Amino acid sequence: MEKIASFRINHNILPKGMYISRVDGDIITYDIRMRRPNKEPVMENAAIHTIEHLFATYVRNTKYSDDVIYFGPMGCRTGFYFLLRSSVSHTDAIKLAADAFKFIMGYEGEIPGATETECGNYREHDLAGAKKEAEMIYEFIKDRKSADLYYPE
Numbered sequence: 001m002e003k004i005a006s007f008r009i010n011h012n013i014l015p016k017g018m019y020i021s022r023v024d025g026d027i028i029t030y031d032i033r034m035r036r037p038n039k040e041p042v043m044e045n046a047a048i049h050t051i052e053h054l055f056a057t058y059v060r061n062t063k064y065s066d067d068v069i070y071f072g073p074m075g076c077r078t079g080f081y082f083l084l085r086s087s088v089s090h091t092d093a094i095k096l097a098a099d100a101f102k103f104i105m106g107y108e109g110e111i112p113g114a115t116e117t118e119c120g121n122y123r124e125h126d127l128a129g130a131k132k133e134a135e136m137i138y139e140f141i142k143d144r145k146s147a148d149l150y151y152p153e
Helices: 045-059 090-106 127-141
Strands: 017-024 027-033 068-073 079-085
Touching (some): 017 090, 027 090, 045 079, 079 090, 090 127
Antiparallel strands (some): 017 027, 068 079
């Protein structure tokens, strides 16, 4: 079988940041790389879960809500995939992601969607861990430009 696109990226040289992973018609998949693959410890599941809830809730409550397709973790626990319609410019996608992480950094209160009736694993959340992760990646993407969205070769 042919290797899928994400397995053709050299993970040994992939720094933290935000990248265009693929384009499928009018859907752009962004790779938000929170950890340097195979060089840093992976994220903890509870923090990942909380980031997923908070980031998705935030972006789906912005003017881009109709253009948000998906936000979710990578199985390797080094980052997230963020899928948007191509009607959102790369510049706006970067700002939206940075704003979502800034929102997570300052979030206080109950985690949206984290009750037994709303979530399949409602007990496993870590708001403090999510805030720490958000703060670390925010510094890597807040000043990113469209030209920075391409994987290193």
